[in-house]
Amino acid sequence: MEFNIKVGMKNKLEKIVTDKDTARSFGSGAAEVFATPMMIGIMEGASLECVQPYLPEGYSTVGISVNVKHTAATLVGKKVWAQSELIKVDRKRLVFKVEAFDEDKKIGEGIHERFIIDEEKFMNKLK
Numbered sequence: 001m002e003f004n005i006k007v008g009m010k011n012k013l014e015k016i017v018t019d020k021d022t023a024r025s026f027g028s029g030a031a032e033v034f035a036t037p038m039m040i041g042i043m044e045g046a047s048l049e050c051v052q053p054y055l056p057e058g059y060s061t062v063g064i065s066v067n068v069k070h071t072a073a074t075l076v077g078k079k080v081w082a083q084s085e086l087i088k089v090d091r092k093r094l095v096f097k098v099e100a101f102d103e104d105k106k107i108g109e110g111i112h113e114r115f116i117i118d119e120e121k122f123m124n125k126l127k
Helices: 035-052 119-126
Strands: 010-017 057-069 079-090 091-102 105-117
Touching: 010 035, 035 057, 035 079, 035 091, 035 105, 057 091, 057 119, 079 105
Parallel strands: none
Antiparallel strands: 010 079, 057 105, 079 091, 091 105
C-alpha cells in the first residue's frame, strides 16, 4: 500500500508544564522539573500527529525507537513544545528529527523512529 508521506513534513506540539509532568511526580527523579519521559512523550506525539492525517483510515504509527538527550531543566508553569521533522521514509519505517524547547531555550533533541501499522492486524497479533 502507498502512503502519502514525504520527507520534510513537520509538526509542533505544545503544553504547559504542570505538577503532574515533573520528574518527582512521574517517579523518574526527585526534582520538580519537567520529566524526561514527558519530554519524550511530546516528541512522540508531535511525530505521530505529523503523519497521522496522511494515513488511510485504519492505519496509524507506533514508536519503535527513541534516542534523545534532555539537555536543560524546565520549571512548572512554563510552556514547552516539541518539533518533529520527518527525515527518512523506508517503506513503513519513519525517522524523525525531534527537538524540544521551553520559553527560554532548547531543552532536548534527538531521533525518533515510528512504524506504520494496520491497527486491526497489529492488535489481532497481540491476542
